Amino acid sequence: MSAVIIDGFQIAADVRHQVAEKTAELVKTGVHPCLAVILVGENPASVSYVTGKEKALAEVGMKDRSIRLPESTSEEELLKIIDELNADESVHGILVQLPLPKHINEDKVIMAIKPEKDVDGFHPVNVGNLVIGRKAFLPCTPHGIIVLLETMGIKTDGAHAVVVGRSNIVGKPVSLLLTRRETNATVTICHTGTKDLASITRQADILVAAVGRPKTITADMIKPGAAVIDVGVNRIPDATKKSGFRLVGDVDFENAKEVASYITPVPKGVGPMTIAMLMQNVLEAAQIAAEAK
Numbered sequence: 001m002s003a004v005i006i007d008g009f010q011i012a013a014d015v016r017h018q019v020a021e022k023t024a025e026l027v028k029t030g031v032h033p034c035l036a037v038i039l040v041g042e043n044p045a046s047v048s049y050v051t052g053k054e055k056a057l058a059e060v061g062m063k064d065r066s067i068r069l070p071e072s073t074s075e076e077e078l079l080k081i082i083d084e085l086n087a088d089e090s091v092h093g094i095l096v097q098l099p100l101p102k103h104i105n106e107d108k109v110i111m112a113i114k115p116e117k118d119v120d121g122f123h124p125v126n127v128g129n130l131v132i133g134r135k136a137f138l139p140c141t142p143h144g145i146i147v148l149l150e151t152m153g154i155k156t157d158g159a160h161a162v163v164v165g166r167s168n169i170v171g172k173p174v175s176l177l178l179t180r181r182e183t184n185a186t187v188t189i190c191h192t193g194t195k196d197l198a199s200i201t202r203q204a205d206i207l208v209a210a211v212g213r214p215k216t217i218t219a220d221m222i223k224p225g226a227a228v229i230d231v232g233v234n235r236i237p238d239a240t241k242k243s244g245f246r247l248v249g250d251v252d253f254e255n256a257k258e259v260a261s262y263i264t265p266v267p268k269g270v271g272p273m274t275i276a277m278l279m280q281n282v283l284e285a286a287q288i289a290a291e292a293k
């Protein structure tokens with residue numbers, strides 16, 4: 001039997017709808033949630049992500065303080081802009097789209113964002129709070145994955161989750177979220193140093209692929225009945241498309257869906273959830289700022 005295709009597009013729309021309602025309530029109290037999105041350069045994937053974020057802000061009724069900077073922007077200039085946004089009370093969240101041009105130190109930039117406005121959840125203060133179970137802004141893609149699992153009623157308690165990939169944006173934080181007491185999965189993290197990857201992925205009740213390489217996970221690497229979450233967003237050439245490319249994940253979707261019980265498609269799986277959870281974080285940042293007034 002073919003797997004249930006998880007409709008991340010619809011689930012994300014439902015989350016945005018709830019965020020829009022709460023945003024409207026907050027606006028009535030005189031606080032209008034506002035996100036500053038900073039894009040340096042014109043990396044096509046980043047331009048597309050940032051455009052998606054701007055569209056979502058408009059849809060949920062939030063203010064959008066978009067800042068597009070040329071590739072030649074210096075680290076100093078970028079840090080100065082972040083300082084100004086940190087001090088601006090009308091801005092509740094600051095997001096610097098990654099990756100940054102090579103001449104800018106990404107760590108320094110992430111560290112410059114005030115943790116209270118770090119709606120990406122990338123600042124070491126938020127990462128540390130997540131590790132020790134204190135309140136923190138949760139990173140958007142990992143949080144979106146947890147919401148997909150919850151919404152679909154996929155049992156995580158006692159499940160063996162295998163995460164392939166150890167990035168700071170997805171692999172590491174999703175592993176932490178999966179092991180939290182309320183999720184209660186047992187997690188194995190695999191990476192480029194893992195020997196016999198297939199023997200480990202085949203043990204997964206929940207398999208999260210966050211590698212950034214097409215067809216890394218093939219059908220024979222999946223345990224029958226597993227839930228497969230594909231975080232990959234890879235552009236591959238496709239002459240039949242106007243853009244000249246199409247998006248594929250890290251999983252060989254067509255064959256994998258015949259083995260798995262649940263699977264996320266690419267696009268319209270995890271991707272829309274990232275933006276929906278970002279909107280939720282901006283709302284939360286604005287609510288906290290409103291309470292502190």
Ligand code: GUN
Nearest residue numbers: 095096097098099120140
């Ligand atoms: N680049 C890829 N994913 C993300 C993300 O979630 N946030 C930011 N800021 N940059 C990214």
